Amino acid sequence: MLATASSYHMINQADVIPILLEACPTFENTWQEHVQDYGEDLLYVAAGAFARHLLGLKNEGDLSCLPSVGAAIERFHQEGSPWVKEFATIGLLEGIQNVWSHQESDGEYFSRYLGEESMRWWQSLNTFWSGEKTHVSL
Template identity: 50%
Template sequence: MTQAVQDIQFRATRAGAASVRGAALPLPSDFALFSEAPAPVLHQPQEVMALLAQACPSFAPEWLEHQRAHGHTLLYIAASAFAHHLLSLCKAGDASCFEAVAACLERAFRDGSQAVREFATIGVLEGVQNVWSSDGADADHFRRHLGSEGQRWWQSLTDFWSGKVPYVGYAA
């Protein structure tokens, strides 16, 4: 085990962090989501899910279980589970992670490959829109936290589903 992993486990244990099958979950401060250093390009959609699990620590056990069961496959299923998780948080009156989640999505749009941007739009944003609307919840409770790129892609999805544009990302 590397020293870095031991340090993370020590800090998580010291802080009373949750664990999954005996392994301490890293603390959000261990991930430098909002560091000053330039963010590396995100190449794979699973990188987005890992960032979202860091931004929303209460989802981390579910993401770890998904990885254990499916590896880095079925990511749209994981994105749907994440949308359900955000809805349950909203219903409980807990939007504390929404800003960090929105920042992760903004990073995916800004620093992601085409596959990453597509997953952030179709997997995550559309997942929130569908899951929340199917439940009768107001997805604007989440949308208002999105940055400019997230807002743009959210609106593109809305325009597509309302028949205003022929495809998501269409620019007139």
């Protein structure tokens, strides 16, 4: 179904956590701990906690939410405000790459769950960190 001008809703900063919680309900307790410690405004810190949560699920063999998380990140890239699009890349994707690769886990494993746009940003992060590019961009 195509969105019409009257039905289209750009995803804003306030929408991010509800969408992530819908994609991965087991993150709720970790999110509530984050809110107690930091409030609701430090979403880049929450992105690190989210990456650690996903890695914990993977290590336990629970991959059930990874497809829906990948779909949520794709929505952020396609339907998000400029802030949300940047957060999807620098907050979520980079957080997953960093947390997973520093915990002796294959940081590339998560990429199989990404949509086309998110995969382009994932690869851009890789070329940045390899030194092939001086900034993250498409």
